[in-house]
Amino acid sequence: MISVQHISKSYRQGKGQVKALDNISFEVLKGELFGLIGPDGAGKTSLFRILTTLLLADQGIATVDDADVVKEYRHIRQRVGYMPGRFSLYQDLSVEENLQFFATIFNTTVAENYEQIKEIYVQLEPFKKRLAGKLSGGMKQKLALCCALVHRPDVLFLDEPTTGVDAVSRIEFWDILKRLKADGITVLVSTPYMEEAAKCDRVALVQGGKILSTGTPDELLKGFGQKIYAAKAASMLALLEALKQNALVKDAYPFGEYHHVILKEDRLDDLVHSLGMPDLEIMETSPDIEDCFISLMSH
């Protein structure tokens, strides 16, 4: 459905060049919920802009819905829905007017595709006369999604839809995406939140314009292949320092209320002994996507 092959893009910055995308390739299958996971500045937005025909790549070929993003951009513009990372609807038009506007420019009407957006729109309906600029953050995102869906696109591009949205709305948003997937829409979504990776069918971990790894969340976790320990002590800062300086430790980093520790060899007893902290609490834990990301990044 989406195919990206060897796409590169650089921006000029002063006299130098900044590589935003460096030879990126991946495929998204029809009806898949595909996540691009990576920190800010990883190149996610540039990739979205290339795929939605807003930006031309320096190198490489990309197709969306079997149409080339350069030659057949007209077809793509008919068939995709795009929700940019920044709220970009008309703030001085009401909810209803925004929706109508985007339906009309796609040559359709809200009534015709009401089924498609119904589930999301019912939550917005009480505020339909309100100006879009006056909506809460979560509501804005829902409206933007409605506007991106109102023409029944085959492919949906969502650039960081959950950034800056509260935890409850984020969960709701992912539920909506699951339902869209069930309707057969291919969804490409980007997010800087590692924990959201688990909600995608497949993910690509992106960093510095490169794809570090692609696969289902489970595959990525299996591919981690190292034992990981969670450590805790009264003074977390002192513990982290001690861990980092310890010769047995390969990597240690803060992770929630614990520090995650990866050992060079599986000699946990020796580590506990060498640290010599009476209040140390350490146990084996299962890795998550963030661990995968950190380990991939350090290679």
Add this chain to the structure above:
Amino acid sequence: MRKLKFLLQKEFRQIFRNRSILRIIFVMPVIQLLVLPLAADYEVRDIHVAVVDHDHSAWSQKLVNKIDASGYFQVLQYGNSFERAMAQIENDRADLILEIPAGFEKTVIKEDKASLFMAVNAINGVKANLGAAYLQQIIRDFNGERRAEWIVYPRFDPEKIITVTSSNWYNPNMNYKFFMVPGILVILVTMVGSFLAAMNIVKEKEIGTIEQINVTPIKKYQFILGKLIPFWVLGMLVLSIGLLIARLAYHIQPAGGLLPVFVFSAIYLLAILGLGLLVSTFTSSQQQAILLSFFLMMIFILLGGLYTSIESMPEWARWLTKFNPVSYFIEVMRLVVLKGSGLKDIGPHLLIMSVFAVVLNSWAVISYRKRH
């Protein structure tokens, strides 16, 4: 067509929802047209003169009275110290010093000639120039009168008297309002056309809505027409309101009828909207757009012939005015409003403005890249 209709509907909705812009569009022209022509006066009055009279004769008295009575001058100081008079100029209270030398009357009678000294404060160039010219005129008159009194045998009058009487065609009373009001109207229409259109398009860039629009099947021409038409309509509306005010407040009616004014304005607005569009393609924030438009407007107004006559500009500046759409509009307005020119008479102007419209709009459309 349905899409374009909807784009227009959206655009008007946004414009009418933005109360402050609406106020600027409709209230500003009214106030400007009512207030500015009263303030922007070409006539120089109340020129302050400091008279230094070393003569204190009947003649010098008469001369000073004549100057005072002319209505253009106010005798600020009358004394016999040049230093004190100069101090008035230094404090920017006096515009002119007239020094009457000692024995002025005597010298004139005896030697048939005498000199007066005039010092002009040239900080305000226009006032200084006109003031000096008025004063010379008054002194010349005074000279003539004195001679007439003295010469007993008129046939031996050594001074040839040639008087020039002039009649001011098209504006018989030299009412400067007839001159200013159409010009101010031109500037208002230009501002609505270029400022507002440029800001509106840049706003879409700034807020990011243009990204969203670009991912839709909307075509470039639809988007641009959707932007140009509303501001064209607004421009024509402002023009109509302005003409109404000119008629009600100043009794100015285009002598050549309304048709030439509207036909020319219709084309002019197209050109100026193209300019606004061009500004918007070169800027990425409303702030930049405003600054750039402001800079352009300054040039357009100063080189537009509203305040200074184009004919008296240096050669290179006259060439520049040929590329200034505002100067054509001001000229056409004056031709039609004052001289009563019809469509046929402003034909060349119409043609040039059409060229402006085509060039500016094509340039703008080419540089407005939907695909970056």
